[in-house]
Amino acid sequence: MFEARDLARYFDVSRPALQRLISGEGRRLLRAVDGVTFAIPKGTTLSLVGESGCGKSTVARLSVGLYEPSVGEAVFDGRDLAEARGMADQRRRMQMIFQDPYASLNPRWRVADIIAEPIRAFGLVTTRSEQANRVAELLTQVGLSPLDGQKFPHEFSGGQRQRISIARALSSNPEFLVCDEPTSALDVSVQAQILNLMKELQQRLGLTYLFISHNLAVVRQVSDRIGVMYLGRLVELAPAESLFERPRHPYTRALMEAIPDLDMTGRERIPVAGEVPSPIDPPTGCAFHPRCPLANDRCKRERPEMEVAGDALVACHAVEEGRDMAA
Structure with missing residues (x-):
């Protein structure tokens, strides 16, 4: 249903031209x-x-055409989004659920008008009674x-507002939904309700999801496959249960170490050290x-590419060479 091919997005954060000229710095x-x-195969969830800051939300915006890629292609149902940007049917078939339910709804419009806007925009009904x-x-x-x-x-709570956002996204009869942390602003009990609703809608309507989250518990509940991102790149891509049972990349294992141990097994935890490098100067x-316990000279010199490791794809020299702890 959707495919990202070597997708990249760069932002120019240079100082004004005169200041760069005086200081002698480049872009x-x-x-x-x-x-x-x-x-993402049809009817599944990736x-x-x-x-924070690893590029998840930028991928979400690239996937629905809100950003144009600097390099690579975003392909929806076999068609490049850049070529199909002006096609109404293409835009109708993909929608986005935004992160903040308090900021994504127009406070001056009634809920019926908010939900009906895509219906009117794409001409899906002809009369007011059909729209109502x-x-x-x-x-x-x-x-x-x-x-x-x-x-x-x-007049609504946060969870109810997110339900309104989902209704608005569904109003154009889409096939592909990009969900940018749709539960992060909600209480845990409300998160469960929204996630259950999204799974039920997927089964009933055959929807395909790209789900963005930093909450591993949420991701495990809704995903068929999971991609782990670090500093703008995928470091591991695996089926959901495989990722949790046997994470391969050192960064994925570090994320798993951060999950609270509710069984209180007393096992030793090794938290990830250091800070995330700047994406301006990676x-x-x-x-x-710089943060990896398995790094050697090759890791400092050569950027790893995604390689098959069991049922996963992993970008790690240690996994490729058999030096990882999982092996």
Whole structure:
């Protein structure tokens, strides 16, 4: 359904031209996403996880065409998004659920108008009564009352607002949904309700999800496959259960170490050391080598590429050479 081919997005964060000329410095590029490749089969969920600033949300925006790629291609149903940017049908078939339910809804519009906007924009109905019926159906589908359509967003809780956002995303009958941390601003109990709703909608409507999150517990519940990102690149891509049972990349194992041990087994934990490097001036070789306990001279010199390791793809010299602890 969706494929990223060596996808990259760079932002120019240089100082003004006169200041650069006086100081003698060149342009500075922030490599938010730096060559990401993955594919999402129809009806499945791929989740991307990683620390804040690793490029997850930039991938989400690239996937729906909100950003143009600096390098590479974003391909939806066999068609390059750059070529299909002006095609209404292409835009109708992909939608996005944003992170903050308090900022993503227009406070001056009633809920019925918010949900009906994509219906009007794509000309999916011809009469006002059909539009009202469709809005009522969508509100019911996400667990709200049709009468809620006459209210304003400020009259709802965070979880209810996110349900409204989901209803708006579904109003154009999409096939591909990009979910940019849709539960991060919600309480844990409300998170579970929203996740259950999204799984139920996927099964009923055959939706394909790209799910962005930093919460590993959430990701495990909703994903078929998981991609782990570090400093703009994928370091591991594996089936969800395989990733949790046997993580291969040292960074993935460090993320697993951060999950609370509810069974209180008393096993020793080795937290990841150091700070995330700047994406403006990333390290040479493997970007994770300054923090990696398995790094050697090759890691500092040569950037690893994704290689097959069992049922996973891993970008790590230690895994390739058999020096990783999992081996």
